Amino acid sequence: MSRKSNKRNYNVDEQDVQKFVLKPESELRFEVDSKNRITIELTSGTAEVFGTELVRHRKYTFGPTVMKAIFTWQGCTITLTGRPEVVYVAKETPMVFYINVHAALEQMRQEAEFKDSKGPTVMLVGPIDVGKSTLCRLLLNYAVRLGKTPVFVDLDVGQGQISIPGTVGALIVERPADVEEGFSQQTPLVYHYGHKGPGDNLTFYNTVVTRLADSINSKIHLNKKVKSSGIIINTCGWVKNQGYQAITHAAFAFEVDVILVVDEEKLCFELHRDVPSFVQIIAVPKSGGTVERSKSVRAKTRDSRVQEYFYGLRTPLFPHVFDVKFSDIKIYRVENSQKKKLSVKLFPVEIGPSLLHHVLAVTFSNNVEEHPMLSNVAGYICVTGVNMEEELLTVLSPQPQPLPNSLLLFSDVQFIDST
Numbered sequence: 001m002s003r004k005s006n007k008r009n010y011n012v013d014e015q016d017v018q019k020f021v022l023k024p025e026s027e028l029r030f031e032v033d034s035k036n037r038i039t040i041e042l043t044s045g046t047a048e049v050f051g052t053e054l055v056r057h058r059k060y061t062f063g064p065t066v067m068k069a070i071f072t073w074q075g076c077t078i079t080l081t082g083r084p085e086v087v088y089v090a091k092e093t094p095m096v097f098y099i100n101v102h103a104a105l106e107q108m109r110q111e112a113e114f115k116d117s118k119g120p121t122v123m124l125v126g127p128i129d130v131g132k133s134t135l136c137r138l139l140l141n142y143a144v145r146l147g148k149t150p151v152f153v154d155l156d157v158g159q160g161q162i163s164i165p166g167t168v169g170a171l172i173v174e175r176p177a178d179v180e181e182g183f184s185q186q187t188p189l190v191y192h193y194g195h196k197g198p199g200d201n202l203t204f205y206n207t208v209v210t211r212l213a214d215s216i217n218s219k220i221h222l223n224k225k226v227k228s229s230g231i232i233i234n235t236c237g238w239v240k241n242q243g244y245q246a247i248t249h250a251a252f253a254f255e256v257d258v259i260l261v262v263d264e265e266k267l268c269f270e271l272h273r274d275v276p277s278f279v280q281i282i283a284v285p286k287s288g289g290t291v292e293r294s295k296s297v298r299a300k301t302r303d304s305r306v307q308e309y310f311y312g313l314r315t316p317l318f319p320h321v322f323d324v325k326f327s328d329i330k331i332y333r334v335e336n337s338q339k340k341k342l343s344v345k346l347f348p349v350e351i352g353p354s355l356l357h358h359v360l361a362v363t364f365s366n367n368v369e370e371h372p373m374l375s376n377v378a379g380y381i382c383v384t385g386v387n388m389e390e391e392l393l394t395v396l397s398p399q400p401q402p403l404p405n406s407l408l409l410f411s412d413v414q415f416i417d418s419t
């Protein structure tokens with residue numbers, strides 16, 4: 001294994017070209033720091049990034065701050081331009097294990113198609129940074145490449161891949177993830193939660209997960225192909241104590257058939273004890289390429305998700321900035337209620353300077369009595385200015401004014417718009 005580290009500050013440096021010849025079933029792993037970008041070109045053979053095939057002779061750009069791998073089943077040659085922090089070829093990968101998991105799921109999908117029943121509902125669990133999100137992406141991509149259209153559910157409110165942090169969501173995957181940009185986010189189903197970790201309000205988190213599951217379970221029957229393709233659910237890395245309760249809650253809410261436990265044997269044992277015996281629990285090895293991300297990298301990733309939500313990643317989006325009168329909106333936060341009937345309740349938030357940089361959910365309802373926090377949301381805006389004299393909020397919004405509704409939900413998630 002050759003491992004090269006370059007710590008100097010460079011952007012994509014056209015002079016810095018490295019060629020790699022990969023044998024079958026090996027992968028090129030690289031890490032790009034916060035100041036650099038690299039480009040990758042497949043010059044011969046076939047290769048894929050987490051299940052998405054690379055187009056030969058197309059240049060793909062990665063970075064800043066990414067860790068990825070280019071895997072080849074048949075062998076390939078790759079040209080890398082720029083200065084990655086780390087780059088090496090790995091011969092040991094768990095890809096054969098992963099493709100066997102995919103093959104088993106595919107068989108369940110085919111049976112479901114034949115019987116016109118629901119395909120497998122699969123949940124991935126395990127500690128942080130073991131490759132759960134990556135494996136979700138791989139399994140979704142492999143399903144889509146065989147013409148399936150699975151539902152991707154992301155329950156990770158901190159490092160999720162749908163909408164922005166502080167939400168749970170779902171989308172139907174019809175095309176492989178874009179190598180650079182991930183899955184297309186055209187019409188996701190998004191539920192507001194408003195915090196970066198499930199433990200901040202576990203009651204509400206579990207309530208939202210149940211609502212999302214109910215919504216998907218009622219909708220999935222409307223489309224035969226989606227129904228037989230099944231569901232793949234990503235979770236966060238909180239697997240101890242209450243985190244474990246959140247996992248079992250989600251397993252019951254979604255009525256999962258398969259749980260893939262990445263790199264945590266104890267969790268397999270606990271799940272065997274606590275979920276019905278028809279649920280298949282499979283211990284999955286983690287890839288040696290997964291890299292532990294520091295707290296600051298995780299925070300940066302959250303920021304860039306919000307940035308991406310408003311401004312796009314490679315394909316630019318053009319958000320709108322406008323003023324909203326204090327008197328035209330009402331902002332609520334979700335808190336636990338003492339009453340038994342409904343465990344969460346809306347409490348008014350005073351409009352003032354403390355709202356600066358916070359994101360707010362735009363709901364589909366103007367009526368507190370309709371419990372808008374229990375339905376999907378229209379989208380998010382971000383407060384970029386608070387003018388107390390004129391009683392105006394300046395907001396960044398994906399849609400032009402006016403806001404479709406006056407009722408907004410507060411989120412802990414903040415974004416400093418420096419664009």
Ligand SMILES: Nc1ncnc2c1ncn2[C@@H]1O[C@H](COP(=O)(O)OP(=O)(O)O)[C@@H](O)[C@H]1O
Pocket residue numbers: 029030066067068069127128129130131132133134135237287288289290291292
């Ligand atoms: N085979 C691999 N080679 C290099 N980096 C990888 C590989 N698999 C995953 N990664 C990277 O490792 C990090 C952690 O993986 P991720 O799937 O986000 O873990 P989790 O969802 O369990 O927290 C991510 O930055 C991901 O891109």
Ligand SMILES: [Mg+2]
Pocket residue numbers: 132133134156159235236
């Ligand atoms: Mg993840």
